[in-house]
Amino acid sequence: MSLRLETPRSSRRATVTLGEIFTSLFxxxxxxxxxxYDGSTAGQRDAAIGIRLATPRAASYLATxxxxxxxxxxxxxxxxxxxxxxxxxxxxxLRLIDDELNMRRPAPGEAMRWLQxxxxxxxxxxxxxxxxVRPFAKMGLKHGRGRDANAISYHYDVSNRFxxxxxxxxxxxxxxxxxxxxxxxxxxxxxxxxLVARKLGLQPGMRLLDVGCGWGGMVRHAARNYGVQxxxxxxxxxxxxxGQARLKAEGLDDLAEVRHLDYRDVRxxxxxxxxxxxxxxxxxxKQYGAYFSFLRSRLRPGGRLLNHGIxxxxxxxxxxxxxxxxxxxxxxxxxxxxxxxxxxxxEDAGLEVQHHENLRVxxxxxLQGWCDNLVENWDECVAEAGLATAKVWGLYMxxxxxxxxxxxxxxxxxxxxxxxxxxxxxxxxxxDFGV
Numbered sequence: 234m235s236l237r238l239e240t241p242r243s244s245r246r247a248t249v250t251l252g253e254i255f256t257s258l259f260x261x262x263x264x265x266x267x268x269x270y271d272g273s274t275a276g277q278r279d280a281a282i283g284i285r286l287a288t289p290r291a292a293s294y295l296a297t298x299x300x301x302x303x304x305x306x307x308x309x310x311x312x313x314x315x316x317x318x319x320x321x322x323x324x325x326x327l328r329l330i331d332d333e334l335n336m337r338r339p340a341p342g343e344a345m346r347w348l349q350x351x352x353x354x355x356x357x358x359x360x361x362x363x364x365x366v367r368p369f370a371k372m373g374l375k376h377g378r379g380r381d382a383n384a385i386s387y388h389y390d391v392s393n394r395f396x397x398x399x400x401x402x403x404x405x406x407x408x409x410x411x412x413x414x415x416x417x418x419x420x421x422x423x424x425x426x427x428l429v430a431r432k433l434g435l436q437p438g439m440r441l442l443d444v445g446c447g448w449g450g451m452v453r454h455a456a457r458n459y460g461v462q463x464x465x466x467x468x469x470x471x472x473x474x475x476g477q478a479r480l481k482a483e484g485l486d487d488l489a490e491v492r493h494l495d496y497r498d499v500r501x502x503x504x505x506x507x508x509x510x511x512x513x514x515x516x517x518x519k520q521y522g523a524y525f526s527f528l529r530s531r532l533r534p535g536g537r538l539l540n541h542g543i544x545x546x547x548x549x550x551x552x553x554x555x556x557x558x559x560x561x562x563x564x565x566x567x568x569x570x571x572x573x574x575x576x577x578x579x580e581d582a583g584l585e586v587q588h589h590e591n592l593r594v595x596x597x598x599x600l601q602g603w604c605d606n607l608v609e610n611w612d613e614c615v616a617e618a619g620l621a622t623a624k625v626w627g628l629y630m631x632x633x634x635x636x637x638x639x640x641x642x643x644x645x646x647x648x649x650x651x652x653x654x655x656x657x658x659x660x661x662x663x664x665d666f667g668v
Contacts, residue, residue, distance in 0.1 A: 249350030251286055257343070258336050265329060266317075282317040282326055290359050292351060297358040301632075305558045309362045309624050321607040321614070321623060324631035331635060364621050366565045393475045395618045396448070398610040399603050399626065404448040404475070407511035407541065408596040408644045418602035421595070426454035429508055431666035432588065432648050433537045435459040439505040442466075442531055444496040445512025449476030449489075456480075456489040463489040466496050496527070503533045513542035518570050525582035532651040535659030538584060540575065541646045543596075548573040563629045572645040584649035587660055593643040600634035 252273030255263070259276070266283035267275040270291075286292060291312035295303040307313035308323075318325045339347070348355055400406055401418055409421035410428050429451060435441065437460030443451045446465030449472075455461040467473050476491030496512070507528050516524045528538055548571030560567065576586055607614055607627055615623045636642045652658040 249347050251292065251351075254347050258339065259334050264333050280317075282329055283315065284326070285314040285316075286312070287314050288312045289355070293355050293357065293359050296348070296355050301558045302561070305562065305628060306359075306362055306365070308628065309364060309562075309621050311620075319608040319611075321611045321627040322604040322631055323628055324601075324604065324634060327632055327635050331639075361561075362621055364625055365561050391622065392617050393448075393471055395614055395622075398614050398617070399606050401602070401606055403450055404479075405450040406447055407450075408543075408592055409599040409602070410592055410595050411598055418599065418606075421599070421602075422450065423454070425595075426451050427458070428666065429510065429539055429541070429646075430455055430459055430461075432539050432646070433506040433508060434665070435461050435506060437461070440464075440503070442499065442501070442504045442507045444499075444507065444509045444528065445515070446472075446476065446491055447511070448472050449479060449491040451508055451510055452476065452489045452491055453480065453483065453485060456485045457483065461488070464499070464501060465489070465491045466494040466499060467491065468495055469493075499531060502531050504531050505533060505536050507531055507536070507538045508541075509539070510541040511543075513540060513575065514564065514567050514569060516568070517566070518568050518574065521575070521578035522582060525579050525584060529582055529584055529651055534651055534653045535657060536651050537587075537660075538579075538649050538651070539646060540579070540649075542575070542644070543569055544572045544575065544643045544645050545569050546640055546643055547571050558632075559629065562625050569642065572643070572647065575645065575647055579647060579649050583651070585652040585658055586647060586649045587658075588648040588664060589645065591643050591645050593637055593640065596644045597634050597637035600630050600637065604630050604634065 250271055250273035251269035252267065252271075252275040255267045255269075255275040261275075263276040264280050264282075265276045266278060266280045267285070268283070269286040270288055286295075286307070290310070291307040294307040294310075294312065297303065298306060304313065308315070315323060315326050396404060396406065401422075403419055403422040405422040405425075408425065409418060410425040411421040412424045416424070433441070435455055439459075439461045441455050441461045441463045443455075443463060443465040446452050446467050447469075449465050452463045452465035455463050465476065467476070470493050473491050473493035477486070480486045480489050480491060509528065513521075513524070525538075525540075532538060550570070572589065572591070576589065579586055604627065607623070607630070611623070614626075618626075633642070637644070650658040650660050652660075
């Protein structure tokens with residue numbers, strides 16, 4: 234038995250084109266070339282950027298999931314096409330939408346007339362792209378160990394080769410720090426790791442724990458350049474395998490290890506320093522207290538902790554829109570809050586905050602570098618991970634770049650010490666890491 238939605242006989246004569254709808258929503262001088270599967274057009278014919286609704290499914294995606302989610306679904310499935318931008322980097326399209334496409338809200342009667350003209354079938358939600366995360370509620374308690382492992386695997390176990398092409402030789406998937414305006418992405422990633430090492434006061438013979446170590450960039454840097462014994466842990470088996478092989482290839486496996494392990498299962502302690510670079514986004518705001526308490530417990534008295542993570546520009550909101558593009562396609566169960574909440578959680582866990590800085594503009598440049606890499610290696614990335622997955626990454630990175638540029642999100646490094654009860658922190662009178 235099939236369900237058929239027929240347009241009422243009284244309204245069958247009503248016709249409307251997608252070009253007319255676009256003009257009504259965005260005005261006749263919208264700075265984009267618009268075209269649709271029904272043959273209609275709108276906007277400026279000589280505009281640099283073109284948007285095309287290639288199939289009726291595109292209209293259904295936009296009608297049933299308004300905003301960024303509907304656009305993302307249609308784009309990923311190939312039902313919404315764009316031209317005038319490099320494949321893999323829709324940054325200019327997103328900036329145009331953000332800056333110049335000011336949509337008015339249609340009156341209810343107007344919207345109903347459009348739907349009658351297009352057919353009520355337009356309101357039947359199409360199946361989401363297969364890259365979209367299905368509800369994680371069936372996968373266990375949020376931020377429980379099993380569900381965290383699944384969320385990390387979803388995002389990071391795409392393909393090590395894919396990441397090599399996007400991230401570059403450093404295999405670093407966190408914000409770089411550009412020492413000069415002309416520095417390359419690789420130079421900026423090296424500078425970031427060295428900044429972290431100097432903030433932690435690393436010296437030969439010290440012991441470092443790097444939680445959420447990814448492919449081991451900080452692990453290698455600390456062992457190679459500072460003679461530090463390092464343990465890196467990650468929930469991604471693909472990352473751990475790649476990172477440990479790289480350590481062996483560079484002859485660093487006598488000093489360092491990348492282990493496939495939940496940070497909560499680290500049994501070693503008395504570390505001189507702990508680095509957490511890009512992990513806190515996966516922790517969950519309500520778990521911050523336990524997170525920082527555990528990291529403190531792994532430190533010796535006087536040891537240092539550096540937390541590096543994406544934040545909101547205020548402390549009024551926490552979490553991520555679970556039903557939006559980022560939550561469904563990129564960071565399932567990811568959560569963000571302001572840096573003030575992070576500082577408070579660190580202090581409440583018994584850590585003394587010594588230094589705090591914002592690297593927001595550096596992350597915008599980092600994302601631009603990753604997008605450039607994706608564009609340069611587009612055909613190979615598509616062959617490795619599939620067209621839809623490559624589109625997800627291009628859309629995510631371009632959108633994130635715009636958000637960092639517009640101060641919609643930030644990146645903060647917070648340095649703290651496990652200060653003893655008598656007030657001894659082993660911290661110098663003034664910062665000695667050259668910033």
